[in-house]
Amino acid sequence: MSPVLVWLRRDLRLHDHAALYHALKSGQPVIPVFVFDTDILAGLPQDDRRVEFIWESLKQLKTELLKHGGDLVVRYGRAVELIPQLVAEFGVSAVYANHDYEPSAIYRDQCVATALAEKGIALHTFKDQVVFERAEVLSKTGGMYSVFTPYKRAWLAQLNDFYLKPYPVVRYLQQLARLPAQYFPSLKELGFARSNLGELNMPVGLAGGEQLFADFCQRIDRYHEARDFPAVKGPSYLSVHLRFGTVSVRELATYAYRHGGAGAETWLSELIWREFYMQILWHRPEVVEHAFKPEYDALPFPNREDWFAAWCEGRTGFPIVDAAMRQLNQTGYMHNRLRMIVASFLVKDLLIDWRWGERYFAEKLIDFDLAANNGGWQWAASTGCDAQPYFRIFNPVSQSEKFDSEGKFIKRYCPELAMLPAKAIHAPWLSKPLEMQAAGITLGVDYPLPIVEHAVQREAALALFRR
Secondary structure, eight states: OOOOEEESSSOOSSSSOOOOOHHHHHEEETEEEEEEHHHHHOOOTTOOOHHHHHHHHHHHHHHHHHTTOOOEEEEEOOHHHHHHHHHHHHHHHHHEEEOOHHHHHHHHHHHHHHHHTTOOOOEEEOSSSOOTTTTTSSTTOOOOSSSSSHHHOOOOHHHHHHHHHOOOOOOGGGGBBOOSSSOOTTTTTGOOOOSSSTTOEEEEEEHHHHHHHHHHHTTTHHHHTTOOOOOOSOSOOOHHHHHHTSSOHHHHHHHHHHHHHHHHHHHHHHHHHHHHHHHHHHHOOGGSSSSSGGGGTTTOOOOHHHHHHHHHHHHOOHHHHOOOOOOOHHHSSSOOOHHHHHHIIIOOOOOOOOHHHHHHHHHHHHTOHHHHHHHHEEEEEETTTTTTTTOOOOOOOHHHHHHHHTTTHHHHHHHGGSSSSSHTTTTTTGGGHHHHHHHOOTTTTTTTTEEEEEEHHHHHHHHHOOO
């Protein structure tokens, strides 16, 4: 009996897995495959944390497959070439995969499907990384939603047990193909090296996703109160696991939906925001390069490169912005409230095109997701769907005072400010000379002076958008 191939991408797990389930149910031997796709990896730094996260997750996945009598086939190269080659190598009769919604991935899958069709092989694809995809949630007029709240209402109204039901993969794992031992390449062989992922103690892979989810279930009732404070353990920290599919979105949504309470309801809203941005990307793929609102597509941003460099490096002189950017650079993660603050600061204070910041986040975030990153940046820049109105501009000082009142987060990532009292740490340039002297800080030497004046830049931003 000829085997079938399961092409893993953003779904690095063995449980509740749509494509794997359907492949196993076909009754044919199943070969799981992962391709380190050079079309994606080209240009990434050697110590890219995402590559190491994927590599560690695949190691765990391989171990689990071996326990069930199967194995994982790993290849390095262009997926559009390697998938058809693997079909020939293993005499495969069909390929199974889960949907991807990013324009480049859609094009890749179309190319693979065409190449396979020429060999008489079908590419079967399934919904897996979302509860509702593409055009499954539409307005009463049959169009896409461009405002979140009515989308959320429609999403919840359409939800039932059918959409949350997990795929019972485990009971069919005996259908895995018995393969000779498959070689697992080292990071070095893939052209990469260890990052600081281990030093950060970030839980990775299937085990890491389970660990973080179990921990968050103990805290979910306080989520709505704690999620906005970066010095508090408020978020789920599951975003990277959702990104690479080491957890099941159906499992997370089911728990939030059935658990109830303000914390769970707020977290479920965040999961729905994720799908809201994914349906925007599906309906309007041009948002990858352009503003959702065409009238804002060519705003004449001054785009000062020295200011952008200061923002990237965390030396703007605004402590909450600098601490957030240093967190991103050092860990590959940034707290969600801080993402909004630094995005608003880049666009509305420094008057730099949101696309510059979006690209920087895409390079640095371990949980980078095109739809969410694009949607979040366009929200902050007032150019997107259901976005912050252009005249609502975050004040970085008041945001800092509200969400890091004691300066604990700032002190962690801007240790040169650690001796400042809490009241002074949010705007050190307003501190009394004796206060600065007691803290051992000379502005412009130990910590930067602010590169802009918020009130002045706010007026400049308003003028820019009105124009």
